[in-house]
Amino acid sequence: MTSALDQAKAVADAVLYEGYLLYPYRASAAKNKVRWQWGVLMPPAFAGQDNGEHAGSRTELLAEPGEDAVLHVRVRFLQLQNRIVEVVDGSDFRPVPTATVAGTEYTTFEEAVEQEVDAVLRFTDLFGSETAVPFVVPGGEDIERIDDSVRLARLRLPLRGVLRLRAEPLPGPFGGVQLIVRVENTSPWPADGASRDDALRHALIGAHSLLWLSAGSFISQLDPPEWARVAVGECVNERAWPVLVGTEGQRETVLCSPIILYDYPQIAEQSAGNLFDGTEIDEILTLRTMTLTDEEKRQARATDGRAAELIDRVDNLPPELLDRLHGTLRYLRAVTGEDQPEPERVDITEPPATPWWDPGADASMSPETDSVLINGVPVAKGSRVRLRPAKRADAHDMFIAGRIAVVQAVLLDVDDEWHLAVTLEDDLGADLYAAHGRYRYFGTDEVEPL
16 A cells, blocks of 8 residues: 555545544434444445435546556455344343443444455556446354353445546647546345344445556646636536545545545544534534533443443543643644744634734734625624525535625634625524534625615
């Protein structure tokens, strides 16, 4: 494995285990009874029942392969593993929900086993007809004896799939190639009348792929060069989104993720370990985990080995590591293109002595009193606006299109672009969000003054 793939693996692991378990990390929690939501590729017999499930993913991206370039593809996913607690019943064993041995509880639960499939192909072999790389993941059963009366049976069902690749040269004088990558679950299984839980035993879960070129580079889907913008806009990505990974500026490695990310995603250096919920803030989840009762922690440890490791890590987290999670500020690169020094750490629990926008640095800026003209109407803090998110907005913004918001601050960025920090007028938690400085942000072209 190359160093670039090594760097990408930490991010890929976070994608692989996103949502694996959610706080409070015990099997009895409602949110942990409906699992496996990201990158799930179901067996085709189940996916074809018009139930919103799919058997495959498709990624299209652009590349500029070098001479004699070799493409390395690594498909990664989780294979569901049923862990069943069994106790002695006469001459045999019978399954039970839980059992306790020497003060340690064991719970019947669904674990997962990491699986990887590698393919190494000459890029020139991908032109013309599609290249198919079938793969098989065997099933199996493992028995772990706890004592003479209790054992754990771990059962996995076999999986089948195929990786399909094709390359097509781009028209025009600039060169470049469109690469099409498809990952499909081909597991044979009669799914008539089956539930989603049944189908998940035959699914590729958290499915994603890592691509690496031995020579040449990939083109960013988010910030392509001008000559490639039209071709990038025509790429079709279904259930997998390609982002550049590794050290910023490198372009030989791509992660095709079931979760939309920006180029060069990184695991925060302050993070002490996986919390299985990348959409949350590490500090918040860590503090909340610390508040679990001893009984709740016992249940979490009994649920899953990864949950037990998480609870133990949080319980033994040194104060200095917890402190690192709190109040770290990062500055974006200045318009000069030069990196700015890391600012001194600020404890955000203490009220700042001066306004956060530093009037000493720019006395002309005051987000709480500034105003901006929108369609000839002055808009300032307290103004009511109707939200009209632009097409560039993400899904969260599109969900609130048409709703009325109240402006909390008027902001000017380093590119002299105006932005509005707003709260929703009908949001019962708006005052709480405003008290903590948590707003939604829109450009002046995304609101309609009222």
